[in-house]
Amino acid sequence: MDVTQLPLIATLGIEESTDSKYLLMTPADVHWNHVGTIYAGAIYSLAEVASGHRLLQAFPKLPSEGIAMLRSSNVKYKLPAKSVLRAAAEIADEQLEKLKSRLERKGRGSVDVAVSVFEDDVEVFAGTFNWFVAKNSGDPPS
Numbered sequence: 001m002d003v004t005q006l007p008l009i010a011t012l013g014i015e016e017s018t019d020s021k022y023l024l025m026t027p028a029d030v031h032w033n034h035v036g037t038i039y040a041g042a043i044y045s046l047a048e049v050a051s052g053h054r055l056l057q058a059f060p061k062l063p064s065e066g067i068a069m070l071r072s073s074n075v076k077y078k079l080p081a082k083s084v085l086r087a088a089a090e091i092a093d094e095q096l097e098k099l100k101s102r103l104e105r106k107g108r109g110s111v112d113v114a115v116s117v118f119e120d121d122v123e124v125f126a127g128t129f130n131w132f133v134a135k136n137s138g139d140p141p142s
Helices: 009-010 040-058 093-106
Strands: 012-016 020-026 067-079 085-090 108-119 122-135
Touching: 009 012, 009 040, 012 040, 012 067, 040 067, 040 085, 040 108, 040 122, 093 108, 093 122
Parallel strands: none
Antiparallel strands: 012 020, 020 085, 067 122, 085 108, 108 122
């Protein structure tokens, strides 16, 4: 599944980078707030989409074999942003293995996805997105 083709994501102008490690957002008229910086909600959207994108990279069969739901997030805006943003999401190896084990044993679990958003090489946002994941039936999503 290409999350950048979902209608809301496409409307926000979120795109995958050429190496698929990052998601990018180039500011357009819709992104600006009343103080001349990128709206916090647009930055949050980029980060949330990046976390889901990373989860789908780890479990590409999720849409057909299971469900994923964002359960919570803990975020920090570090600096205002005014230009192209790049979001990088990571799942720690131990988190990934723990989720795979819980899916095999119980059919459900949760995982934290860490996301950083950069303007040039400066981090402007950091967050952790906690996803609930459950398999439909049969083998766990892989």
